[in-house]
Amino acid sequence: MKIPSRRFREFLIERIIFLSGIASVVFVALIFLFLLREGVAVLKTTSLGSFLGGRFWYPISTPAKLGILPLILGSLLVTGGAVIIAVPLGIAAAFYIAEVVPKRLRMILKSFVEVLSAIPSVVLGFLGITILVPFLKNVLHLPTGLTALSGSIMLAFMALPTIISISEDAINAVPREYKDGALALGATHWQTLYRVVIHGALPGIIAAAMLGIGRVFGETMAVMMVTGNAAVIPHSLFEPVRTLTATIAAEMGEAAKGSPHFYALFAIGIVLFVISFAINLTADLLLNRNRKQ
Amino acid sequence: MSKGETVREKIGFGALLTATLLVVIPVAAIVVLIVVKGWGALSWEFLFSMPRNGMRAGGIFPAIVGTVYLVFISLAFALPIGVLAAIYLSEYARDNALTRIINLAIINLAGVSSVVFGLFGLSLFVVFLKFGVSIISGALTLGIMTLPVIITTTREALRAVPASYREVSFSLGASRWQTVRHAVLPRALSGILTGAILSVGRVAGETAPILFTVAAFYLPNLPKGLSDQAMALPYHLYVITTQIPGIPEHFRYGTALVLIGFVLAMNIIATVIRAKAGKKK
Numbered sequence: 001m002k003i004p005s006r007r008f009r010e011f012l013i014e015r016i017i018f019l020s021g022i023a024s025v026v027f028v029a030l031i032f033l034f035l036l037r038e039g040v041a042v043l044k045t046t047s048l049g050s051f052l053g054g055r056f057w058y059p060i061s062t063p064a065k066l067g068i069l070p071l072i073l074g075s076l077l078v079t080g081g082a083v084i085i086a087v088p089l090g091i092a093a094a095f096y097i098a099e100v101v102p103k104r105l106r107m108i109l110k111s112f113v114e115v116l117s118a119i120p121s122v123v124l125g126f127l128g129i130t131i132l133v134p135f136l137k138n139v140l141h142l143p144t145g146l147t148a149l150s151g152s153i154m155l156a157f158m159a160l161p162t163i164i165s166i167s168e169d170a171i172n173a174v175p176r177e178y179k180d181g182a183l184a185l186g187a188t189h190w191q192t193l194y195r196v197v198i199h200g201a202l203p204g205i206i207a208a209a210m211l212g213i214g215r216v217f218g219e220t221m222a223v224m225m226v227t228g229n230a231a232v233i234p235h236s237l238f239e240p241v242r243t244l245t246a247t248i249a250a251e252m253g254e255a256a257k258g259s260p261h262f263y264a265l266f267a268i269g270i271v272l273f274v275i276s277f278a279i280n281l282t283a284d285l286l287l288n289r290n291r292k293q
Numbered sequence: 294m295s296k297g298e299t300v301r302e303k304i305g306f307g308a309l310l311t312a313t314l315l316v317v318i319p320v321a322a323i324v325v326l327i328v329v330k331g332w333g334a335l336s337w338e339f340l341f342s343m344p345r346n347g348m349r350a351g352g353i354f355p356a357i358v359g360t361v362y363l364v365f366i367s368l369a370f371a372l373p374i375g376v377l378a379a380i381y382l383s384e385y386a387r388d389n390a391l392t393r394i395i396n397l398a399i400i401n402l403a404g405v406s407s408v409v410f411g412l413f414g415l416s417l418f419v420v421f422l423k424f425g426v427s428i429i430s431g432a433l434t435l436g437i438m439t440l441p442v443i444i445t446t447t448r449e450a451l452r453a454v455p456a457s458y459r460e461v462s463f464s465l466g467a468s469r470w471q472t473v474r475h476a477v478l479p480r481a482l483s484g485i486l487t488g489a490i491l492s493v494g495r496v497a498g499e500t501a502p503i504l505f506t507v508a509a510f511y512l513p514n515l516p517k518g519l520s521d522q523a524m525a526l527p528y529h530l531y532v533i534t535t536q537i538p539g540i541p542e543h544f545r546y547g548t549a550l551v552l553i554g555f556v557l558a559m560n561i562i563a564t565v566i567r568a569k570a571g572k573k574k
Contacts, residue, residue: 218406
């Protein structure tokens with residue numbers, strides 16, 4: 001009798017292992033379903049077009065105006081600013097760390113990047129509001145330092161670890177022979193980097209930039225604390241803005257359950273979920289193409 | 294090598310160095326600033342007493358307790374599922390459509406905005422399953438959020454175990470599960486531990502997922518059970534930074550220091566374990 005019972009036990013364990021294996025799929029599906037469950041109801045009060053394209057976000061006026069265009073533009077502006085700062089900086093730092101510095105220094109520099117990725121976003125937001133915001137106000141002579149620019153700078157820092165570490169992997173994955181070949185033909189180290197290595201690493205670097213953008217677009221706490229949260233269509237980086245994420249975080253506490261406002265916040269969640277899904281899918285395709293080559 | 298090329302190389306490397314310094318120096322400045330300004334706030338009273346006077350005096354003890362609860366309960370939920378999922382992917386899964394879908398799901402789970410996890414937790418745990426705003430709702434939300442970290446680190450640890458271990462075990466007549474249990478898992482333990490500790494650090498610092506699922510602005514008592522609300526360190530830092538005027542600055546820096554100290558300590562421990570395991574091989 002001992003052998004069948006062991007077999008049964010193993011059968012059971014392997015079932016549990018399989019169920020755990022597909023748990024991630026189940027959770028992603030659950031997230032989407034439960035966002036839909038609450039979010040689709042927004043279409044009872046507003047059409048899809050006037051939700052996505054509406055210019056006014058007055059969720060508690062009667063009747064409520066639930067247009068998220070200002071929030072979408074706020075997110076895009078803050079993200080765009082962060083990308084302009086973080087992508088060149090991150091790629092340059094990745095090249096320096098992967099190709100230029102000696103090995104011992106490389107470990108030290110990488111540990112700095114790891115520390116940066118570990119700092120909780122609320123801590124960065126706290127420093128942003130205490131140091132960066134007053135600094136920008138004084139230096140740029142603005143009426144307030146709580147602007148899209150402050151958000152972009154904070155977010156740039158939060159995207160850097162992602163961009164640096166994935167770019168570095170891509171640079172390291174470029175076959176040695178490419179570099180040796182270029183150097184043997186008399187190219188300088190620098191020419192080798194920006195004429196040869198960068199081409200081999202390009203798909204990975206693009207994926208790194210995309211994942212950085214994904215991180216930035218979904219960031220919540222730091223951006224809510226430093227951007228001033230004015231839900232109006234922004235005209236420049238030097239004005240307060242409000243992002244999609246900050247709107248959910250700031251307003252869900254006050255939205256009455258079952259109100260159009262409540263549903264609209266979940267609908268914003270659907271928008272964020274779909275965007276992050278698209279970004280991650282594309283980045284993954286790029287990275288896998290790179291691996292297969 | 295022409296002179297122009299040498300100059301160009303110097304300029305190029307100079308630019309790369311500048312970019313690296315622009316990343317590294319602020320990181321160092323952030324850590325030093327928080328340590329220097331927060332150190333003065335640290336005291337027995339600050340760490341182990343309740344807040345007083347509208348949180349302008351006293352300590353942050355309930356926030357520390359809440360975060361400890363959330364960390365351990367979310368880990369108790371996510372660690373078994375995450376490790377078993379990694380075992381499935383590394384030891385059982387074939388290269389087929391299902392495996393690709395699972396991998397895609399893990400990547401997407403890792404990329405979902407933290408505030409969307411908060412919405413999900415509110416909708417599923419707080420409202421649908423009627424757990425209410427409670428430690429269990431928050432911990433489950435955080436647990437699902439941290440799954441990708443545990444799965445990917447464990448999977449890497451399992452894949453690093455040489456195939457020969459499995460082959461020997463199979464050749465002795467062991468079943469697949471016996472092989473996993475006795476030949477593979479023991480050699481991946483340090484990697485699994487690394488993943489668990491990294492996820493503890495991540496869970497401790499997250500604010501957005503707990504906003505609507507567990508976090509309380511202020512509670513006069515410590516939580517008594519899983520169905521109670523709790524204060525938490527990151528949310529507490531958010532509250533005293535943005536919601537209450539007149540909080541002494543060193544209180545904020547002190548709270549930030551406790552939070553960042555905990556998170557960085559977890560990262561350092563994980564790094565040490567990884568380095569030691571790397572040496573053994």
